[in-house]
Amino acid sequence: xxxxxxxxxxxxxxxxxxxxxxxxxxxxxxxxxxxxxxxxxxxxxxxxxxxxxxxxxxxxxxxxxxxxxxxxxxxxxxxxxxxxxxxxxxxxxxxxxxxxxxxxxxxxxxxxxxxxxxxxxxxxxxxxxxxxxxxxxxxxxxxxxxxxxxxxxxxxxxxxxxxxxxxxxxxxxxxxxxxxxxxxxxxxxxxxxxxxxxxxxxxxxxxxxxxxxxxxxx
Amino acid sequence: xxxxxxxxxxxxxxxxxxxxxxxxxxxxxxxxxxxxxxxxxxxxxxxxxxxxxxxxxxxxxxxxxxxxxxxxxxxxxxxxxxxxxxxxxxxxxxxxxxxxxxxxxxxxxxxxxxxxxxxxxxxxxxxxxxxxxxxxxxxxxxxxxxxxxxxxxxxxxxxxxxxxxxxxxxxxxxxxxxxxxxxxxxxxxxxxxxxxxxxxxxxxxxxxxxxxxxxxxxxxxxxxxxxxxxxxxx
Numbered sequence: 001x002x003x004x005x006x007x008x009x010x011x012x013x014x015x016x017x018x019x020x021x022x023x024x025x026x027x028x029x030x031x032x033x034x035x036x037x038x039x040x041x042x043x044x045x046x047x048x049x050x051x052x053x054x055x056x057x058x059x060x061x062x063x064x065x066x067x068x069x070x071x072x073x074x075x076x077x078x079x080x081x082x083x084x085x086x087x088x089x090x091x092x093x094x095x096x097x098x099x100x101x102x103x104x105x106x107x108x109x110x111x112x113x114x115x116x117x118x119x120x121x122x123x124x125x126x127x128x129x130x131x132x133x134x135x136x137x138x139x140x141x142x143x144x145x146x147x148x149x150x151x152x153x154x155x156x157x158x159x160x161x162x163x164x165x166x167x168x169x170x171x172x173x174x175x176x177x178x179x180x181x182x183x184x185x186x187x188x189x190x191x192x193x194x195x196x197x198x199x200x201x202x203x204x205x206x207x208x209x210x211x212x213x214x215x216x217x218x
Numbered sequence: 219x220x221x222x223x224x225x226x227x228x229x230x231x232x233x234x235x236x237x238x239x240x241x242x243x244x245x246x247x248x249x250x251x252x253x254x255x256x257x258x259x260x261x262x263x264x265x266x267x268x269x270x271x272x273x274x275x276x277x278x279x280x281x282x283x284x285x286x287x288x289x290x291x292x293x294x295x296x297x298x299x300x301x302x303x304x305x306x307x308x309x310x311x312x313x314x315x316x317x318x319x320x321x322x323x324x325x326x327x328x329x330x331x332x333x334x335x336x337x338x339x340x341x342x343x344x345x346x347x348x349x350x351x352x353x354x355x356x357x358x359x360x361x362x363x364x365x366x367x368x369x370x371x372x373x374x375x376x377x378x379x380x381x382x383x384x385x386x387x388x389x390x391x392x393x394x395x396x397x398x399x400x401x402x403x404x405x406x407x408x409x410x411x412x413x414x415x416x417x418x419x420x421x422x423x424x425x426x427x428x429x430x431x432x433x434x435x436x437x438x439x440x441x442x443x444x445x446x447x448x449x450x451x452x
Binding site for chain 2 (some may be wrong): 058072120122123127130161
């Protein structure tokens with residue numbers, strides 16, 4: 001079974017040369033740390049920066065340079081700043097190649113819910129609805145089950161939706177899955193995790209075809 | 219040159235009354251009009267509708283207006299950092315319209331640009347789309363979103379000149395340029411205000427035509443919500 005860093009490491013393998021990538025808050029933010037250093041990638045944060053770098057050294061912290069998670073960050077050579085409408089032109093206009101975000105629930109037809117628990121928690125959708133409605137390449141990073149052990153991979157989302165039929169790939173602490181017309185197709189197992197365990201933790205339709213390899217994580 | 223310079227927030231916010239709709243720039247606490255928010259607290263105007271991406275934190279930014287119950291309705295995309303906000307929303311004291319961040323930015327830009335409405339795929343098939351006109355373009359469903367209507371727009375920039383030209387710094391830019399000119403009156407507060415002619419016209423981010431009032435703010439706190447750092451390894 002993977003921890004959050006393991007999930008981030010596995011997703012980092014999906015980041016290809018010359019990609020512009022938008023990272024959501026939480027596990028997705030960690031992905032930047034594990035991307036192959038030999039490829040050219042630029043990270044976009046929807047609050048208005050492209051070419052985002054690592055967290056600053058203590059003495060370089062600048063309150064005017066943050067990411068969408070409100071964390072202080074730095075810029076890399078080639079970086080640019082822009083306004084919010086321009087930022088979403090990049091997103092809506094499909095100029096961003098890959099979107100990685102967290103989720104509370106995903107259904108086996110690719111619907112995603114991640115912004116609201118009615119009567120309990122309302123944080124808002126932020127840029128997630130714009131991202132999932134427009135991006136062609138969306139990977140969800142999340143735990144396979146919630147805190148009380150219930151599956152987050154469902155037949156149908158129970159929470160208010162963020163977007164319809166949009167998730168392409170899911171990387172959890174247990175597995176890598178692809179959303180297909182017949183449901184969640186199991187692509188890889190986390191190290192030491194059996195297909196049986198994944199079946200038990202998946203409430204939506206699960207497709208298991210042939211040999212399922214273990215993920216390779218350095 | 220048409221001079222827009224005023225002395226302070228008190229002068230710049232003349233005419234703001236209870237019940238008005240006000241746009242405020244900023245993302246989290248980054249690039250928020252701190253001086254103007256303090257002045258709104260002082261003015262004690264009530265029942266405001268505020269259009270702003272976030273709602274501040276409990277004791278800073280728009281959180282200060284929430285604490286004093288000056289806001290009747292918030293139009294935002296993300297409000298996760300504010301406990302008082304969540305309490306007022308869940309108890310029904312505060313009306314909240316949560317909308318996708320890109321739609322929020324574009325509804326500001328549309329208001330600024332004389333575009334009454336536009337179509338976007340964001341939110342289609344979700345509760346955001348309930349009651350909204352939808353239409354198919356290129357085989358994909360889109361929602362119609364309308365331009366905002368606001369009485370005042372209050373933005374924060376790094377540098378400005380008396381003509382109202384603005385330059386922003388870093389990600390403190392965010393919604394500020396989109397809100398300039400998106401209301402009947404746009405007030406800009408800047409960290410450094412220069413005489414006309416001092417700023418290079420090539421470097422201007424927002425032209426002064428979109429700004430009616432400008433003043434130099436003071437004592438910027440620039441609070442950081444998540445101070446994240448890299449440790450130096452020797």
